[in-house]
Amino acid sequence: MASFLLLQSSPALLATWHGLSARVLTNGPSAFEATHGKDLWSYVATNPALSKLFNESMACDARRVVPEIINGCPGLLDGLDSLVDVGGGNGTTMRLLVKACDWIRGINFDLPHVVSDAPACVRVEHVGGDMFDSVPNADAAFLMVIISLCIYLFRGRLATGYGGG
């Protein structure tokens, strides 16, 4: 949990809270972009210390949350043949999910430079792309939107193209 708390309390992330009301009242850029002039991913790409903290934070959150989902929601993934993790990084979440649910074929989806570094894993296919263009087809999509601490799990058939919902 340490890296997660350190990331959330880092000056770069704390500064964005000052832009929250402006973000809620207008339709402008995200609070992070309004504060730093670029999105979170571009920002961490140019800041190695924050990038390391960000990566560790994502992985530590996955290690904490995924067992909770698997143990706390039995049967949730029953009947699914394939599952895509959107923004899955190096595949930490998908690794844990296919280990717990050995009938699932996992697709770990993230930007091409991210998945190009992801270590190979049995029953996990790494796919590079941009989620704002399209998302690989699977029976369900898993999105862990860490920054806002929300977890969405969509069941049902996904069409390629995530913008429509």
Ligand SMILES: *[C@@H]1O[C@H](CO)[C@@H](O)[C@H](O)[C@H]1NC(C)=O
């Ligand atoms: C964090 O992960 C991204 C994506 O895998 C990678 O490009 C970047 O180099 C990592 N950052 C550090 C500091 O290792």
Ligand SMILES: *[C@@H]1O[C@H](CO)[C@@H](O)[C@H](O)[C@H]1NC(C)=O
């Ligand atoms: C994935 O990245 C996280 C954060 O950098 C790291 O803790 C974890 O060991 C990596 N997993 C693999 C399988 O390389």
